[in-house]
Amino acid sequence: MCGIVGYVGKRNAEDVIIEGLSKLEYRGYDSAGIAINQNKDTIAYAKKKGRLSILENFLKEMPLLGQVGIGHTRWATHGEPSDCNSHPHLNENGTIAVVHNGIIENYMEIKEMLIAEGYTFKSETDTEVIVHLLDKYYKGDLIEAVYTTIKQLRGAYALGVVAVNHPDELVAVRKESPLIVGLGDEEFFIASDVPAILKYTRKVYFLENGEVVHIKDHTIKVYDENKNKVDKEVKTIDWDIEAASKSGYDYFMLKEIYDQPQAIKDTLLRRLDKNRIIRLDDIRMTKEQLEDVGKVYIVACGTAYNAGLVGKYAIEKLAQIPVEVDIASEFRYSDPFIDEKTLLIVVSQSGETADTLAAMKLAKSKGARVLAITNVVGSSVAREATDVFYTWAGPEIAVASTKAYTAQLVAFYMIALDFALKRTTISSDKYNELIDKIESLSELVAQILDGKEAIRSIVKDIKDTKSAFYLGRGLDYMTAQEAALKLKEISYIYTEAFAAGELKHGTIALIEKGTPVFCVVTQDNLAEKMISNIKEVKARGAFVIAIAKSSNLEISKVADDTIYIPEADDLLMPILSTVPTQLVAYYASLERGNDVDKPRNLAKSVTVE
Ligand code: G6P
Numbered sequence: 130m131c132g133i134v135g136y137v138g139k140r141n142a143e144d145v146i147i148e149g150l151s152k153l154e155y156r157g158y159d160s161a162g163i164a165i166n167q168n169k170d171t172i173a174y175a176k177k178k179g180r181l182s183i184l185e186n187f188l189k190e191m192p193l194l195g196q197v198g199i200g201h202t203r204w205a206t207h208g209e210p211s212d213c214n215s216h217p218h219l220n221e222n223g224t225i226a227v228v229h230n231g232i233i234e235n236y237m238e239i240k241e242m243l244i245a246e247g248y249t250f251k252s253e254t255d256t257e258v259i260v261h262l263l264d265k266y267y268k269g270d271l272i273e274a275v276y277t278t279i280k281q282l283r284g285a286y287a288l289g290v291v292a293v294n295h296p297d298e299l300v301a302v303r304k305e306s307p308l309i310v311g312l313g314d315e316e317f318f319i320a321s322d323v324p325a326i327l328k329y330t331r332k333v334y335f336l337e338n339g340e341v342v343h344i345k346d347h348t349i350k351v352y353d354e355n356k357n358k359v360d361k362e363v364k365t366i367d368w369d370i371e372a373a374s375k376s377g378y379d380y381f382m383l384k385e386i387y388d389q390p391q392a393i394k395d396t397l398l399r400r401l402d403k404n405r406i407i408r409l410d411d412i413r414m415t416k417e418q419l420e421d422v423g424k425v426y427i428v429a430c431g432t433a434y435n436a437g438l439v440g441k442y443a444i445e446k447l448a449q450i451p452v453e454v455d456i457a458s459e460f461r462y463s464d465p466f467i468d469e470k471t472l473l474i475v476v477s478q479s480g481e482t483a484d485t486l487a488a489m490k491l492a493k494s495k496g497a498r499v500l501a502i503t504n505v506v507g508s509s510v511a512r513e514a515t516d517v518f519y520t521w522a523g524p525e526i527a528v529a530s531t532k533a534y535t536a537q538l539v540a541f542y543m544i545a546l547d548f549a550l551k552r553t554t555i556s557s558d559k560y561n562e563l564i565d566k567i568e569s570l571s572e573l574v575a576q577i578l579d580g581k582e583a584i585r586s587i588v589k590d591i592k593d594t595k596s597a598f599y600l601g602r603g604l605d606y607m608t609a610q611e612a613a614l615k616l617k618e619i620s621y622i623y624t625e626a627f628a629a630g631e632l633k634h635g636t637i638a639l640i641e642k643g644t645p646v647f648c649v650v651t652q653d654n655l656a657e658k659m660i661s662n663i664k665e666v667k668a669r670g671a672f673v674i675a676i677a678k679s680s681n682l683e684i685s686k687v688a689d690d691t692i693y694i695p696e697a698d699d700l701l702m703p704i705l706s707t708v709p710t711q712l713v714a715y716y717a718s719l720e721r722g723n724d725v726d727k728p729r730n731l732a733k734s735v736t737v738e
Pocket of ligand 1: 434477485528732
């Protein structure tokens with residue numbers, strides 16, 4: 130997803146912007162560009178298709194000196210990745226430059242109008258209409274031109290704007306797309322995300338929708354959409370820049386897999402009081418309000434959706450409330466039944482996923498209460514929600530989500546336990562037993578990680594396969610779905626997950642001699658059924674790799690290979706069974722020579738529909 134960085138201060142803006150953009154690479158991009166206000170007749174700029182390093186090498190030959198500028202990494206939506214479609218975009222005489230993250234939905238009609246007025250377009254992007262509108266409305270006051278322009282725009286946009294007549298100014302806007310402001314000592318930054326500016330400052334403003342930032346004469350002012358001045362609260366980022374770097378691991382994904390014992394601990398322990406009762410400080414639902422809930426939806430995308438599948442299971446089992454789970458992009462257009470008694474739980478690592486945000490806005494407009502599970506403090510999802518549960522997993526940089534997923538599962542277990550306690554559907558003994566068991570998960574995950582070399586050698590045997598399958602029943606089917614997503618997204622091996630009981634209704638036709646079939650077998654009441662399914666696929670030539678509890682000695686007699694994992698309560702097993710599947714995906718990607726952290730065609734944070 131596109132990334133924006135802007136700078137006004139005394140440093141060389143090019144250095145700050147390129148450094149910042151490199152910290153946003155995790156968002157996924159296909160081209161990069163920069164514009165610097167050099168106090169000349171036109172804005173200097175450079176933009177290149179491909180990795181940021183291509184732009185950097187170009188700038189080594191032709192540096193753009195100056196202390197005010199904007200930069201961008203683009204993830205193509207309108208028009209193919211190319212130098213021309215990359216941002217920044219400039220008006221015809223090169224006096225105004227814009228970077229944009231988001232989508233302008235009415236750009237076609239604006240473009241037609243501008244062409245009729247004599248404007249010519251160089252790119253296929255929606256963004257270019259913005260800079261021509263700025264040109265049209267600019268009458269000497271940049272901020273006025275920005276306000277008039279954004280009134281014409283429909284859609285999502287975070288913008289950074291510079292103009293030759295305003296050599297020490299930068300204007301930024303946030304509407305539905307993320308943007309933060311970094312506050313330094315007589316210097317200011319704008320960025321799509323915190324890691325881009327952490328090297329320079331920890332003090333930030335989180336912008337609200339519709340807010341416009343005006344940096345000028347070493348001061349910063351923030352206005353709302355009606356041009357009223359807003360007094361922003363300065364927030365201090367308390368996580369370390371080290372946490373956003375690889376800490377010695379080859380890839381962010383591996384580091385983040387290894388972060389999991391800590392992330393599980395952080396998410397759980399900081400919320401247990403001295404009597405080991407869960408305190409969910411940002412969830413203000415009373416017992417009475419919970420009793421009043423008629424319907425619960427869990428809505429999310431991708432890995433967060435898979436976490437929701439486990440969440441449904443936990444809430445139904447512990448709190449005895451029926452729950453429906455839906456994909457956000459489906460939910461928002463399905464005319465779902467929502468009223469004031471509906472509780473919508475949204476799950477989003479980034480807190481910025483466009484479909485998830487739209488789903489929650491829809492639910493809110495119909496009177497529902499919204500509880501958000503997110504990893505990013507101050508994110509759009511967090512700010513829109515009535516109640517928030519922050520997973521304290523730390524920043525997740527690899528596109529493939531790992532520690533955010535396991536932290537989301539911990540979140541669901543805690544929410545389910547909290548609801549169960551309030552609804553008195555759990556005994557205090559069972560409650561205490563589960564809290565103890567959740568606490569021990571951190572150590573058990575660490576034990577699984579110790580066995581990573583055995584998993585690597587299993588992966589070496591299957592790395593050249595064209596397709597693979599994951600099978601499971603009950604909660605193991607939930608793990609299978611997340612495991613299949615992980616394997617396919619970074620190894621590019623065609624992988625699907627199936628409910629093992631559905632095998633004979635079609636899936637089994639796909640099994641050929643040597644097809645790797647991963648079978649997740651951690652649910653005691655379903656283990657025997659899974660053994661039958663393993664025999665069925667083996668009889669058709671499958672190469673079966675089981676992921677099973679260490680006590681299940683039968684499994685290794687039927688499977689070709691077994692990854693044994695420690696025991697926990699069956700309800701909690703998805704956290705443990707997922708970890709080996711993350712390593713399977715990681716090593717498969719590595720062995721096949723892929724870019725583990727930045728798989729092709731994917732973005733970390735999907736801020737457009
Ligand atoms: C993208 C990411 C996934 C993530 C999904 C939802 O597809 O690549 O890893 O699960 O978006 O993102 P969210 O930030 O809402 O959890």
